[in-house]
Amino acid sequence: MREAPAADTGWRASPDIWLEAAYGALLEGGVEGVRIQSLAERLKISRTSFYWFFKDRAAILEALVARWRETNTGHLVGQTERYAETIVEAMLNVFDCWLQPALFDPQFEFAIRSWALQSPPILHEVREADRLRLEALDRMFQRFGFDPGEADVRARTTYLVQIGYISMQTAEDLAVRLERIPNYVRIFTGHAPGERDMERFLSRHRAST
Incomplete structure (x- = not known):
């Protein structure tokens, strides 16, 4: 997992923040609710931030x-x-x-x-x-x-x-x-x-x- 430069942390969030959003989406809507775009919208940040921490959707599901x-x-x-x-x-x-x-x-x-x-x-x-x-x-x-x-x-x-x-x-x-x-x-x-x-x-x- 690559480390984000400190100046970019606010924009990219963090792996824990993405995982917490995925956890909330799973509880609210099941696994189908855990989608990269919907998580980005939930966090109000660009979906490109996701790929700084996770390879793909399967990776965050594995983390869950x-x-x-x-x-x-x-x-x-x-x-x-x-x-x-x-x-x-x-x-x-x-x-x-x-x-x-x-x-x-x-x-x-x-x-x-x-x-x-x-x-x-x-x-x-x-x-x-x-x-x-x-x-x-x-x-x-x-x-x-x-x-x-x-x-x-x-x-x-x-x-x-x-x-x-x-x-x-x-x-x-x-x-x-x-x-x-x-x-x-x-x-x-x-x-x-x-x-x-x-x-x-x-x-x-x-x-x-």
Whole structure:
């Protein structure tokens, strides 16, 4: 990738600005909305700026997929590996993803999965992400003593419920969702969270309510 001279930065924008515009277009109109001319109009700059940072439309689409992979899959896997003393605490670490879009972006997830319905290569990306995420959850359960068969089913239950929320575009008031979390944790792990578990968890999210 070539570096733009400092004097031209305002005119050419930056790769991150182009990528952010592409992200917004994908969420609003699907992959067909991610067009070089429409992105240039969105940014109010010349389309020639685009080619300073990306070879073609395929390159910025690849960058979008990489961003999704790093954000949603990378963070979810990371949350399963965070330190936890119990499976309840580990599960609440994972639940941070469902309440913090910076960790797991549900709109981005929906847009990528919608794109996958018309693109075999993106479908392959989605299936690979599903595999990596499920394996990470499976390892988390096994780390706390669950046998492989039970860990597999609990991992699938945990993950597929959340993907169902996203795929169905379920609208749920945050306060209601927080109220349901203790029962979700008990069902997914077989253990009810204690008051201290929930207090620590809610303290991380209370500012959002």
